[in-house]
Amino acid sequence: MADAAKITCPNPNCQAPNPETNRFCQQCGTPVPKRYLWAVGFGKEGYKPGQILAQRYAVKRDRILLDTKPGFTPSFPQDITDAIAPYLRLFPYRLQVPQVYGLLPPHKKNQKEAILLLEQAPILGDRKSSLPNLMPKLGAAWKNATGMRQLNWLWQIAQLWQPFKNAGVATSLLSDELLRVEGPLVRLLELRQDREEPTLSDLGQMWLQWVKEAKPAIAGFLEQLCQQTIQGEVFPEELVAQLDRALFTIGRSQSGTYQIATSTDTGPTRLRNEDACYPSSESFSKIPTGGQALAVVCDGIGGHEGGNVASNLAIETVVAQAQGWQNEPLLLESSNLNALAELEHTVCEANDRISELNDIEGRYDRQRMGTTLVMAAARAHEIYIAHIGDSRVYWITRTGCHQVTLDDDIASREVRLGYALYREALQQLGSGSLVQALGMSSSKSLHPTVQRFVIDEDCIFLLCSDGLSDNDRVEQYWDTEILPVLEGKLDLPTAAANLIEIGNSQNGHDNVTVALVYCRVTGGESTSITSETSSVAELLWTGSTVSPQSETPHPLKTRLLPTQLQKPSLLPLLGGIALLLVLGGALAYLALGKWGDSPILNPAQSPEPKPHSPSLESPVKSSASVPSLSPGSVILVRSSSPKNSAIPKVPLLLYEAPQKQTALGMVPENSVLEIKSKALIEQDRWLKLKLCSIPSAISSDRLPGTYNLIKPSQEGWIRQADLEPYIRQNSIQDSAGLPKCNPGSTSTPLVAPN
Known part of the structure; x- marks a missing residue:
């Protein structure tokens, strides 16, 4: 066991040493953070627990370090390297992805590179103990999880797949060592760069090993979903949608009740309260099973005239819009994109009302009134969070407290753009200045963030203005002021009042507003699919919807997608x-x-x-008109620059990467190509193709002097919608049984032209 380290008080006027178990400085009373860090590229040096590195970092156990000087800025890199860049790109996903805290400079002769120190890694630290532990691996925790939680974990991974692929670190989601869990949350230990391009098939293979220990209610569904994924028959968004459907079905057996407590206060230094909340301050409400909970917190922009008018107008608009949700299954049905869009529309509506009032009153620049906004809408097993500005939402469970919103300020923008580490960006002048808020301009330039979370255990969502969240007060006091509510030792209104007092006494520079949404879950632990719902596998997504208001004794059974591609019949x-x-x-x-x-x-x-084949005069307009395009399939394309056509010649081009303008060249007519992989980028489906063979005589009738012809064995990307008009009907075949794609072939195509 590592010896307890001494942590220097972060108060620059104190800096007294404190035992590691102290919550507050024994000399001045300042909260003492216990910041555990995960070291990337560290562990082979043979350091022993108890050693102090760089006169600052105490080794607690293999690759886990403790910052003993949390009040001092760490060492930052001079340049953003390839190893650091993915962490910055994935900053919006920091609920699951750790962030680079700083560097541990080389301090040995044979050490060539600095070590990355990651904060918010899945490290479980006990305030009463000096020995932290890593959170359990997902694979190890899988067997003892409920069916709801098993689906929840896979759903989170599916949502991370495309952002991770874009950042070049999707391999991280295929490592059992890196995938950790903290209650309902999936968390990554670190990011691992892709050496080879991983596919959804690889993800399906990994998931398949967990099927045998899946709960009986979902085992059949997961097995078939894994088979589909392995065979390349689903895109990332389809994978998420199918898991959504299964979560919706399982979630119907889980009952949820909600409690909401709100409070707002002017604070000790302000003359008026520019904050506002819904429900109204000092209220406490209980929402029974089947009801919808709604909580909103707004913070009028400090120093701007009419901040209180803006915050109250935003509340009024949101509540009015919410009236239309009460009788709709919007937040219950599995078509979640509609719910997300509705919440975003609500935020934009509030923005436009404030902006319109600003315009009517002739307010410009800093005279315009504005407000931040955070809102939570919950029903059944889901909660939706919308936010804009720097008011925050925290998710508190029995195991931790997590900030789920990302401030719309300059510091966060610097990180998202890949310019600086977050701790480094905070040191810059004006780092806390907002880059967007309600009322400042038209909704056309507004980008509200809307998130969705699955609730499978009792938890609390805290919405608050920066009068409380500043100086990390929530992180310092959540376990003493909010956790007791989950443990049945404290009621919700008292917790809200205590948080207001902390904001006033520990910060005191601003108005303080809080809203606590207590989610209580019952049932669902042993949810077996009853005779009425048959099995989750029957609800695999094929585009239909299942609405809770249209349930019948024999619910809709959606056909399972075929596990093998079928060749079309003539x-x-x-x-x-x-x-x-x-x-x-x-x-x-x-x-x-x-x-x-x-x-x-x-x-x-x-x-x-x-037999009829599509022409450029009547192109195929949807993927439904063309057989499924799956990795491993071989296709024959028609002429990419047709003769005797009224339509201008349009070359069929392959690109280096999706959405990049750099064209590798033009595909020769009557070429045979193999589909290597697929990707979904901003709602566009892209295919990676490999040119297998070209006809022995290549037509010279092409766009002269513009593009080179693609050569056999070259690979490139093309938007699926651009390719479909050129595919010869009935030429799509699975590669099984066909000659292998020969890099050197330049003669007869694999599939004869029509």
Whole structure:
């Protein structure tokens, strides 16, 4: 066991040493933070617990360090390296992703690189003990979790997949060592850069190993979902949607009740209160099962005239909009995108009302009144959080307190843009200045953040203005002032009053407002799918909806997506062509009086009918018209610059990466390509293609002097919607049974042209 370290008081006028177990400085009473850090690239040096590195960091155990001088800024990198950049790009996901705290400079002769120190890593520190531990691995905790929680964990990973791929660290989600859990939360120990491009198939393979220990209610669903994922039949957004459906089905057996307590105070130094809240201050309400909870906190922009008018107008607008939600299953149904869009619309509506009043009164620049806003809307097993500005929302469980919103200030913007570490950005002048708030401009330039969380255990969401959150007061007092509510030792209104007192006594520079939303969960622990709901597997997503208001004794059973691609049959197509020929002949006979007068239908002159294939004049407009495009499939493309067409010649181009303007070249006509992988980027589906073969004679009729031709074995990206019009119908085949994609082939294509 590591010896307890002495932590220097962060108060610059004190700096007295304190035992590691002290919550407050024994000399001046200042809160003493216990900041555990995870060291990346550290561990081979053979350091022993108890050692102090760089005269500051105490080694507690392998790769876990304690900052003994939390009041001093750490060492920052001179440049943002490739190892640091992904942490900054994923800053909006810091609920699950740790952040770079600083560097541990090289302090040994053979040490070439500095060590990254990560804060907010999944390290469980006990205030009563001096020995921290890593939180459990997801794989180790899986067996003892409820079906609801198992789905919740996978749902979080599915949501992280695309952002992680864009940042080049999706491999991190495939490591059992890095995936840790803290109650309902999935948390990453560190980020690992991709050496090879991981696919959803790899994710499905990893999940499949957990299926055998999944709860019976969801095991069948998960097994089929994993098989679909392994075979490349789902996109990331479809994976999230299917897990959404399963969560919705399981969640119906879980009952949720809510309590809300609010309080606001002018504070010891302000002349008026520019904060506002809903429900009204000093109120306490209980929402029964099936009801919807709504809480809002607004903070009028300090120093701006009419801040109290703006905050109250925002509350009024949000509450009026919320009246329309009461009788709708908006926050219950599994079409969650509608709920997210509705909340965003509500925030924009409040912004426009304040902006309009500013314009009417002729307020410009700093004379404009404005406000921050945080709101929480909860029902059943879900809670939605919307925010803009620097008022915050914290999620408190029995194991921890987590800030779930990201301040809309200059410091956060610097991090998101990849310019600086967060601790470094906070040192800059004006780092706390807001970059957006309600009422400052039109909603066209507003970007509110809307998040959704699944509730599978008792917890509390704290909404507060910066009069409380400044100086980390929530992090310092959550376990003494909010945790007792979850333990049944304190009532919610008393907790709210205590937080107001902390804001006034420990900060005291601003108005203070809090709203506590206490989520209480019952049932769902042993949710087995009853005879009425059959199995979760029957609710796999195919585009239909299941609304709680349209339930019947025999609920809608959505067809499971096929586990294998089926080759399209030519019989219906040929039958349709034959029917058209017969009808056409009959019409021609009536119009011309005899068959032979029609040159089209004269047996001696008419060519053999060919199966119809899409043309550029009538392109395929949706993926529903084309067989499924899955990794491993081989396709034949038609001419990319057609002759005798009224449509201008448009080359079929492959690009280095999705959304990049750098074209590798043009795909030759009648080429055979293999689909390597798929990606969803900002609602566009992209395919990575490899050119397998090209015809022996390549037409020179192409855009001269503009693009080179793609050569065999080259790979590139194309938007799926751009590719579909060029695909020869019935040419899509699974690669099984076909010759392998030959990098050197330049002759006969794998699939004969139509």
